Amino acid sequence: MPDQPPAIEVTHLVKTYGGVTAVSDISFTVAQGEIVGFLGPNGAGKSTTMRILTGYLPATAGSVNICGASVAAEPDLIKRRIGYMPENNPLPEDMRVSEYLYFRGRLKEVPRRKLGPRIDEVLEVCDLKRVRHKIIGQLSKGYRQRVGIAEAILAEPPVIIMDEPTIGLDPHQILIVRDLIASLRGRMAVIISSHILPEIEMTCDRVLIINQGRVVASGTPADLRRDIFGQSTYQLEINGAPETLPAALADLDATFQVTEQTAPDATGFRRVTLTTRRDDDLGEELLRILAAKNLRVRALSRRQPTFEDVFLAATRRSWDAVAPLARDAQPATQPPTATP
Amino acid sequence: MKHFPTLLSHEIRMLLVSPATYVAATLFLAFMGLIFTKILEIYSGTPQEASPASVYFQLFWLPTCVMVPLLTMKCLAEERRLGTIETLLTTPVTTTEVVVAKFGAAYVLYLSLWGSTGGFFYILRKFSGDARVLDSGPLLGGFLFIAISGLFFIAIGVFASSLTRNQSVAAIISGVLLGLLILGGNALTDSAWIEHGLLRPAKAVIDYGHVFGHRDDFVRGVVDTRHVLFYVSGTVLALLFSILSVEVKLLHS
Numbered sequence: 001m002p003d004q005p006p007a008i009e010v011t012h013l014v015k016t017y018g019g020v021t022a023v024s025d026i027s028f029t030v031a032q033g034e035i036v037g038f039l040g041p042n043g044a045g046k047s048t049t050m051r052i053l054t055g056y057l058p059a060t061a062g063s064v065n066i067c068g069a070s071v072a073a074e075p076d077l078i079k080r081r082i083g084y085m086p087e088n089n090p091l092p093e094d095m096r097v098s099e100y101l102y103f104r105g106r107l108k109e110v111p112r113r114k115l116g117p118r119i120d121e122v123l124e125v126c127d128l129k130r131v132r133h134k135i136i137g138q139l140s141k142g143y144r145q146r147v148g149i150a151e152a153i154l155a156e157p158p159v160i161i162m163d164e165p166t167i168g169l170d171p172h173q174i175l176i177v178r179d180l181i182a183s184l185r186g187r188m189a190v191i192i193s194s195h196i197l198p199e200i201e202m203t204c205d206r207v208l209i210i211n212q213g214r215v216v217a218s219g220t221p222a223d224l225r226r227d228i229f230g231q232s233t234y235q236l237e238i239n240g241a242p243e244t245l246p247a248a249l250a251d252l253d254a255t256f257q258v259t260e261q262t263a264p265d266a267t268g269f270r271r272v273t274l275t276t277r278r279d280d281d282l283g284e285e286l287l288r289i290l291a292a293k294n295l296r297v298r299a300l301s302r303r304q305p306t307f308e309d310v311f312l313a314a315t316r317r318s319w320d321a322v323a324p325l326a327r328d329a330q331p332a333t334q335p336p337t338a339t340p
Numbered sequence: 341m342k343h344f345p346t347l348l349s350h351e352i353r354m355l356l357v358s359p360a361t362y363v364a365a366t367l368f369l370a371f372m373g374l375i376f377t378k379i380l381e382i383y384s385g386t387p388q389e390a391s392p393a394s395v396y397f398q399l400f401w402l403p404t405c406v407m408v409p410l411l412t413m414k415c416l417a418e419e420r421r422l423g424t425i426e427t428l429l430t431t432p433v434t435t436t437e438v439v440v441a442k443f444g445a446a447y448v449l450y451l452s453l454w455g456s457t458g459g460f461f462y463i464l465r466k467f468s469g470d471a472r473v474l475d476s477g478p479l480l481g482g483f484l485f486i487a488i489s490g491l492f493f494i495a496i497g498v499f500a501s502s503l504t505r506n507q508s509v510a511a512i513i514s515g516v517l518l519g520l521l522i523l524g525g526n527a528l529t530d531s532a533w534i535e536h537g538l539l540r541p542a543k544a545v546i547d548y549g550h551v552f553g554h555r556d557d558f559v560r561g562v563v564d565t566r567h568v569l570f571y572v573s574g575t576v577l578a579l580l581f582s583i584l585s586v587e588v589k590l591l592h593s
Contacts, residue, residue, distance in 0.1 A: 017592070052429045056590065080431040086430075090423030094357050106346040107431040151427070 005068035007032045007159050007189030008053060013062035015048050015213075019164075025062070026212035030206075032067075032158065033186040037200035038193040040210040041315055046193040048086050050163050053191070054084045067158050080109065082223060085154035087163040089145055093137030093167060095145055097128060108155035118154065126150040142173035147322045148275060149180060151340070153188070160184065162192040178203050201307040209314045217314040225305055226279060228313045231235040231255075234286065235276045240295035242270065248293040250284055254280050269298050293338060343443055343546065344431045351445030355411070361449065364410035376460045386422050391527045393461070394559045397482035399552070404493055405445035408518060408582035409450055412497025415442040416586060421505040425571055429590070439582045447494045454486045459481045485499055485558035492571040495578035497516065502585040517528045522551045529553070 001269045008030040015023040023045040031037045042048050051057040053064055055075040064071040067311050083161040092100060098119060105115040123129045131139060136147060145165060152160050162295060164176045165181070174196065181203050194200050200207060201221045209217040209224075217224050238245075249256035253276050260273035276282065283302055290297050307314075355361050379392050388395075416439070419425040428438060461479060500514035501507075528546045549552070554567045 051426075056426060056430050058591065076432055079430060081431065084427065084430045086423060086426045088423060090427060092354070092422070093425055094354070103346070104431065107343055107428075107433055109432060199510050 004032050005065065006030060007034070007067055008191060009064045009065040010053070013049065013052065013064060014060045015045070015052060015057070016060045017306050018037050021213055023052070025212065026215050028208055028215060028218060030189050030191055032189055035181065035185050035190045035192070035204045037204035037207040038191055038210070039197070039200060039207060039311060043233055044210045045208060045213040047163050050191070050193065052162050053161055056080055057077060065135065081157050081159055083155065083157045083160045085152045085162040085165055086150040088167070089148035091144060091228070095136055096131040096133055097136060097139070098123070100147065101150060101265045102150050105154055108128065111120060111165050122150040122154055125183070127176065142170070143170050145169060145173070145177060146180070147233045149177065153184065158188060162190065164193055164195070167196055168194055174199055197307045197311055209311060211315045221307055221310070224310045224314065228310050229305050230278065231275045231319070234283070235301050235303055236272045236274065236286070236297060237269045237299040238272055238290065238295045238297050239264070239268045240293070244271070244293045244295065245272065248289050248295070249274065341437055341440070343437050347433065347441030348444050350416070351441050352448060355445050355449050358414060360410050360414060362408045362440055365453055369456065371403050372457045373460065380464070391478050393475055393479035393482055397485065397555060400476055400486060402538045405515055405518045405522065407453065407499070408450070408493045408497045409514040410496060411446045412514060413503050413507045413511040414501070415446060415498055416501040417504055417507050417510040418505040418583070420589065425586070434584050435583050439502070439579060439586060443495055443498045443579060446497065447490060450494055451530050453501060454483065454490070459484070461468055477561045481561050484563065485555050488495065488571045489554065492574040492578065495575040495582070496521070497584045498580045499585070502582040521549070525550050526552050
């Protein structure tokens with residue numbers, strides 16, 4: 001579908017509150033049917049950006065288009081194109097689940113005739129059938145979150161925006177919500193913010209990391225690993241003359257480096273950490289070349305940075321870029337700040 | 341105003357499941373019942389010139405100053421405290437629809453509570469068997485005054501609720517504003533000092549907004565369009581300020 005506009009198109013978005021810049025020149029797009037994770041530390045500007053996407057908050061500068069329509073120029077149209085679950089998922093305490101969904105369905109202009117079957121469908125999808133007649137205030141956190149998701153997808157909008165949909169859930173409930181979000185892939189564009197990084201990595205096609213109101217990294221989790229770390233790490237336990245190691249590695253790949261080496265243990269094996277710029281798995285070739293150099297190998301593992309490492313490195317990188325500017329701005333009064 | 345019926349029915353339902361509504365209704369009916377009983381006691385003791393209906397509406401301000409805050413304190417303050425205003429305003433509804441629906445629901449309840457006190461007069465008529473004790477003119481005029489002034493009083497309550505996230509604070513603001521409007525105007529009208537000097541032009545304005553004077557006119561059967569205009573324009577103004585207050589708070593949320 002090359003002619004279709006992106007589900008979300010954000011261009012040079014800026015939001016300031018009373019002189020404080022919450023969002024600073026953010027640009028990104030989300031394709032139709034794509035699931036995108038929106039990550040960032042607390043106060044990075046995630047919730048503000050999401051609120052601007054829904055039309056709830058006006059932007060200070062820049063533009064946001066939802067399925068080709070401008071949020072600022074056509075707010076009514078935009079509200080018909082989005083399903084939104086805000087942070088902390090506020091719900092009326094004294095309504096029953098089915099009653100609440102009916103009310104929201106009417107507000108979202110779902111035709112009365114279709115609303116009943118659609119409510120049954122979302123109750124089924126979100127596994128809420130057992131609690132459909134219960135008062136929302138009496139539901140557990142997991143059920144409440146699912147009521148929020150059911151409400152967001154009720155009118156089948158092309159864009160779903162969820163601000164921390166899995167906050168406060170236990171691992172089992174997270175799994176259910178994750179499967180639920182994954183089931184929307186291809187049908188609805190979903191943008192979700194979360195602090196549970198493995199969940200984002202498993203659910204999302206692409207990730208956007210923002211910090212201090214700026215996009216600091218964007219891409220698939222694998223792309224981000226490559227972009228941010230740019231190297232693969234191998235850990236070996238070898239026995240033999242360690243001085244032959246650099247030459248042996250250079251034969252395999254010129255970018256190989258020995259970054260860490262321990263003293264030999266009682267059995268003569270030492271632990272060695274190697275890094276290389278090469279992306280592909282060189283484990284088998286390493287084994288072959290080390291054996292050829294008479295180095296006995298007891299263990300070999302390729303260490304992948306976790307997504308948490310990627311997140312921390314991305315947000316630290318942005319801090320490093322911003323901190324010198326801040327220091328320049330306040331040289332006399334600001335004490336030296338440690339890099340987190 | 342496409343979503344107004346959906347919002348209105350939802351708001352009425354929410355008021356009917358709120359304990360504050362039943363507290364307000366019980367206090368109101370108990371108080372009005374007490375007043376009515378006292379009136380009957382007085383009338384059964386000595387003959388009076390004024391009809392029981394006109395005396396009945398003399399103390400309208402007391403239940404109004406208590407009941408209106410109780411009915412309206414929750415409407416916008418609670419939505420903002422819980423954050424449900426955010427989910428509400430990201431559906432295709434406007435702030436105006438939300439505010440007017442909340443006003444409408446509180447007003448419907450206010451009217452039905454006052455309307456239910458009409459039962460006191462029905463019972464009196466039924467048991468006395470004398471149609472003269474029920475002077476329909478003051479009765480209808482009194483209820484018409486309640487209906488028209490109620491628009492403004494409820495709108496003030498909605499406005500107070502739009503100013504804060506705290507229901508109790510909203511109730512206090514609403515009570516104070518109603519007290520100033522109803523009793524403050526009365527106190528100023530009765531003051532001699534306001535008729536002198538620079539304040540003399542203000543006297544006309546205060547007289548125009550003299551709620552007790554309006555009540556007396558309505559009960560006498562005089563429906564002055566200036567009084568109606570006062571309450572209707574006050575209602576529109578209070579609702580406009582409520583809408584603005586909600587929108588301004590959204591911008592700074």
